[in-house]
Amino acid sequence: xxxxxxxxxxxxxxxxxxxxxxxxxxxxxxxxxxxxxxxxxxxxxxxxxxxxxxxxxxxxxxxxxxxxxxxxxxxxxxxxxxxxxxxxxxxxxxxxxxxxxxxxxxxxxxxxxxxxxxxxxxxxxxxxxxxxxxxxxxxxxxxxxxxxxxxxxxxxxxxxxxxxxxxxxxxxxxxxxxxxxxxxxxxxxxxxxxxxxxxxxxxxxxxxxxxxxxxxxxxxxxxxxxxxxxxxxxxxxxxxxxxxxxxxxxxxxxxxxxxxxxxxxxxxxxxxxxxxxxxxxxxxxxxxxxxxxxxxxxxxxxxxxxx
Amino acid sequence: xxxxxxxxxxxxxxxxxxxxxxxxxxxxxxxxxxxxxxxxxxxxxxxxxxxxxxxxxxxxxxxxxxxxxxxxxxxxxxxxxxxxxxxxxxxxxxxxxxxxxxxxxxxxxxxxxxxxxxxxxxxxxxxxxxxxxxxxxxxxxxxxxxxxxxxxxxxxxxxxxxxxxxxxxxxxxxxxxxxxxxxxxxxxxxxxxxxxxxxxxxxxxxxxxxxxxxxxxxxxxxxxxxxxxxxxxxxxxxxxxxxxxxxxxxxxxxxxxxxxxxxxxxxxxxxxxxxxxxxxxxxxxxxxxxxxxxxxxxxxxxxxxxxxxxxxxxxxxxxxxxxxxxxxxxxxxxxxxxxxxxxxxxxxxxxxxxxxxxxxxxxxxxxxxxxxxxxxxxxxxxxxxxxxxxxxxxxxxxxxxxxxxxxxxxxxxxxxxxxxxxxxxxxxxxxxxxxxxxxxxxxxxxxxxxxxxxxxxxxxxxxxxxxxxxxxxxxxxxxxxxxxxxxxxxxxxxxxxxxxxxxxxxxxxxxxxxxxxxxxxxxxxxxxxxxxxxx
Ligand code: SF4
Ligand code: SF4
Numbered sequence: 001x002x003x004x005x006x007x008x009x010x011x012x013x014x015x016x017x018x019x020x021x022x023x024x025x026x027x028x029x030x031x032x033x034x035x036x037x038x039x040x041x042x043x044x045x046x047x048x049x050x051x052x053x054x055x056x057x058x059x060x061x062x063x064x065x066x067x068x069x070x071x072x073x074x075x076x077x078x079x080x081x082x083x084x085x086x087x088x089x090x091x092x093x094x095x096x097x098x099x100x101x102x103x104x105x106x107x108x109x110x111x112x113x114x115x116x117x118x119x120x121x122x123x124x125x126x127x128x129x130x131x132x133x134x135x136x137x138x139x140x141x142x143x144x145x146x147x148x149x150x151x152x153x154x155x156x157x158x159x160x161x162x163x164x165x166x167x168x169x170x171x172x173x174x175x176x177x178x179x180x181x182x183x184x185x186x187x188x189x190x191x192x193x194x195x196x197x198x199x200x201x202x203x204x205x206x207x208x209x210x211x212x213x214x215x216x217x218x219x220x221x222x223x224x225x226x227x228x229x230x231x232x233x234x235x236x237x238x239x240x241x242x243x244x245x246x247x248x249x250x251x252x253x254x255x256x257x258x259x260x261x262x263x264x265x266x267x268x269x270x271x272x273x274x275x276x277x278x279x280x281x282x283x284x285x286x287x288x289x290x291x292x293x294x295x296x297x298x299x300x301x302x303x304x305x306x307x
Numbered sequence: 308x309x310x311x312x313x314x315x316x317x318x319x320x321x322x323x324x325x326x327x328x329x330x331x332x333x334x335x336x337x338x339x340x341x342x343x344x345x346x347x348x349x350x351x352x353x354x355x356x357x358x359x360x361x362x363x364x365x366x367x368x369x370x371x372x373x374x375x376x377x378x379x380x381x382x383x384x385x386x387x388x389x390x391x392x393x394x395x396x397x398x399x400x401x402x403x404x405x406x407x408x409x410x411x412x413x414x415x416x417x418x419x420x421x422x423x424x425x426x427x428x429x430x431x432x433x434x435x436x437x438x439x440x441x442x443x444x445x446x447x448x449x450x451x452x453x454x455x456x457x458x459x460x461x462x463x464x465x466x467x468x469x470x471x472x473x474x475x476x477x478x479x480x481x482x483x484x485x486x487x488x489x490x491x492x493x494x495x496x497x498x499x500x501x502x503x504x505x506x507x508x509x510x511x512x513x514x515x516x517x518x519x520x521x522x523x524x525x526x527x528x529x530x531x532x533x534x535x536x537x538x539x540x541x542x543x544x545x546x547x548x549x550x551x552x553x554x555x556x557x558x559x560x561x562x563x564x565x566x567x568x569x570x571x572x573x574x575x576x577x578x579x580x581x582x583x584x585x586x587x588x589x590x591x592x593x594x595x596x597x598x599x600x601x602x603x604x605x606x607x608x609x610x611x612x613x614x615x616x617x618x619x620x621x622x623x624x625x626x627x628x629x630x631x632x633x634x635x636x637x638x639x640x641x642x643x644x645x646x647x648x649x650x651x652x653x654x655x656x657x658x659x660x661x662x663x664x665x666x667x668x669x670x671x672x673x674x675x676x677x678x679x680x681x682x683x684x685x686x687x688x689x690x691x692x693x694x695x696x697x698x699x700x701x702x703x704x705x706x707x708x709x710x711x712x713x714x715x716x717x718x719x720x721x722x723x724x725x726x727x728x729x730x731x732x733x734x735x736x737x738x739x740x741x742x743x744x745x746x747x748x749x750x751x752x753x754x755x756x757x758x759x760x761x762x763x764x765x766x767x768x769x770x771x772x773x774x775x776x777x778x779x780x781x782x783x784x785x786x787x788x789x790x791x792x793x794x795x796x797x798x799x800x801x802x803x804x805x806x807x808x809x810x811x812x813x814x815x816x817x818x819x820x821x822x823x824x825x826x827x828x829x830x831x832x833x834x835x836x837x838x839x840x841x842x
Contacts, residue, residue, distance in 0.1 A: 032406035053740030055716025087497035251499025282518035297630035
């Protein structure tokens with residue numbers, strides 16, 4: 001059985017690695033250059049029009065009017081997308097129940113984390129464990145539901161991806177591995193949850209020992225297994241395409257819903273980008289590695305035969 | 308039974324085509340287009356065509372790529388393809404679309420949720436080749452291996468590598484012209500991955516690095532437009548002659564004296580039509596002239612090279628050509644010192660000039676740009692023209708051009724006009740931003756190489772044709788004249804090809820035209836019918 005200082009070192013460095021990985025993803029996506037507009041309706045933040053896909057361009061002389069924006073509509077849109085998987089429901093009914101199960105499983109397990117931290121804080125404050133009973137009961141229900149939903153979702157997806165031709169031919173070994181890895185998180189969780197006599201009490205105590213850096217920290221094997229698998233998954237997550245939870249912000253806000261006309265900041269960046277040399281090889285581009293994008297784009301093309 | 312396609316099939320070195328399209332596999336059409344043996348077999352490639360051209364995809368050829376002369380040529384193009392992938396991933400060369408491209412390459416969950424949103428895939432009877440994900444996944448695989456050197460890693464994780472050879476690139480080139488760039492699949496994707504964008508990036512790589520692009524879009528398209536003024540080949544003199552002829556002709560036929568103004572400095576509005584309308588659908592520019600005149604708009608057309616044809620085929624395949632044409636459009640407006648540019652009834656003109664080029668038109672090139680839809684709506688509801696909607700008392704349905712509706716979110720104005728002026732207006736299902744492409748998007752409506760028209764009308768346009776027939780299902784016979792309002796030149800060209808192929812005029816009494824024509828047809832002060840039902 002693993003005990004002692006290993007746990008805080010392992011858990012906190014894993015969380016740090018997750019944060020670093022996530023930050024790296026966010027930075028690498030947000031630092032991409034400004035691109036040409038490529039919006040796609042519906043854009044829910046267009047007030048009064050977003051619901052049916054309308055935009056500011058529906059207004060006569062639209063540049064004269066105020067750009068009326070809704071703050072709530074995009075949030076509501078994203079909430080339905082994230083928590084109920086609207087696009088999958090609308091376009092892929094076969095996949096939806098399993099994908100929803102898997103995602104809800106993840107959300108519920110994530111939700112238990114702050115609850116365990118709350119239990120830990122109460123315990124660290126010297127209160128008796130019985131004071132956390134109701135909190136732990138809620139956490140237990142959420143956890144068990146999350147694990148069960150997650151397992152059924154992952155299993156369903158694994159089966160679908162293995163037997164349905166369309167999905168099988170596009171699923172790589174890493175795709176199966178990712179699902180199986182997440183499945184192992186849920187499976188080890190439900191196993192520990194149902195096998196240990198006081199699962200939430202043990203986890204709460206463990207969380208308290210972690211935050212108080214207790215060197216005598218020690219947990220049962222089944223819980224160790226669950227924690228280790230979950231933590232390894234957390235470290236792995238930002239480096240895979242499961243990090244779409246980060247990318248989705250950018251695909252929606254930076255591309256699909258990005259209907260912002262140019263402003264002074266964008267103009268400065270655009271001037272810098274257009275001033276850089278271009279090296280495309282086709283004759284009509286007339287790039288020589290020295291001439292800039294703007295020089296090339298503001299001149300006429302010459303004749304050039306395609307083969 | 309269709310043969311299943313693997314991703315790696317694209318690199319099969321033999322010269323055979325990857326898949327065969329069989330008429331019986333296609334989704335059925337309503338009566339009277341549901342007879343056995345309809346449509347007749349597809350137009351087969353001749354022995355000579357097969358000898359000269361690369362025909363290794365699906366039995367159709369849009370691009371007419373000549374066979375390579377020798378291995379050195381194959382190698383040269385394969386190497387260019389690799390350097391092109393690297394340039395697509397570089398800021399200098401591809402700042403224009405780098406972020407959307409990376410997002411679409413890196414975050415696909417391979418869930419295939421987008422597939423059934425694609426009219427091409429569904430209409431083909433779900434042929435693997437036309438899945439929105441098929442070409443994207445192949446390209447993703449090639450980029451990962453050759454531009455990001457992740458092939459070994461993929462090998463370790465058991466992924467299949469697609470070989471990069473002449474067969475791969477020649478097939479991928481042709482396959483990049485089996486997508487209408489309509490982005491319906493992108494709307495369906497939970498991740499926001501855009502297979503239409505990936506297709507356009509593939510086309511761009513071929514154009515900007517290998518110098519490969521369809522003749523209709525490049526030499527006879529953007530190059531001709533920049534040189535002569537229009538892909539139609541119309542020079543300014545011919546243009547003015549043609550429009551003067553139209554003014555005379557319509558003045559006589561409808562008894563309304565119309566005169567189109569030219570190059571008027573300081574006008575409020577510079578209207579830029581698609582010049583193709585002047586040749587193929589002359590009622591459309593004539594209707595605009597009549598409406599502007601009747602409503603007392605201070606407007607002008609331009610006869611400057613770069614100012615009289617609003618098309619911009621660069622949108623379909625090449626950022627540089629796109630920017631060059633958009634800049635010429637804006638320069639014309641700046642020179643004329645107009646207050647705004649109004650788009651003609653042309654979907655891709657709307658998208659190219661109003662949004663995509665917005666970040667290229669810096670400084671005083673940033674002249675306000677207005678849609679034809681809101682411009683016409685303002686005229687119709689201005690109270691300056693009297694209308695008699697009973698003149699439009701025939702079934703009318705509306706096609707939503709993807710570039711105006713799904714991409715720009717202009718949904719309502721055209722509907723408000725039709726509800727007011729057309730008593731028998733009815734929607735297609737689905738419509739608005741969920742519409743299906745007409746099948747002519749992405750440049751296809753002007754591409755007719757080898758036997759490509761056959762593919763366009765049978766597969767790309769099939770879903771739309773079905774929708775049109777269903778919208779008129781209460782009055783199916785040819786005795787009731789019916790109007791498909793398609794406020795976009797490219798859509799109208801595609802409808803014309805489809806209706807002529809299926810003989811929809813003769814069998815169902817359906818014709819296609821623009822929005823402005825319906826408005827003029829309802830003008831109370833014009834006694835003659837403006838819309839003609841003659842074939
Ligand atoms: S593009 Fe989107 S919908 Fe299609 S397979 Fe990828 S993630 Fe799924
Ligand atoms: S962009 Fe349109 S035609 Fe192309 S794959 Fe997507 S849905 Fe199909």
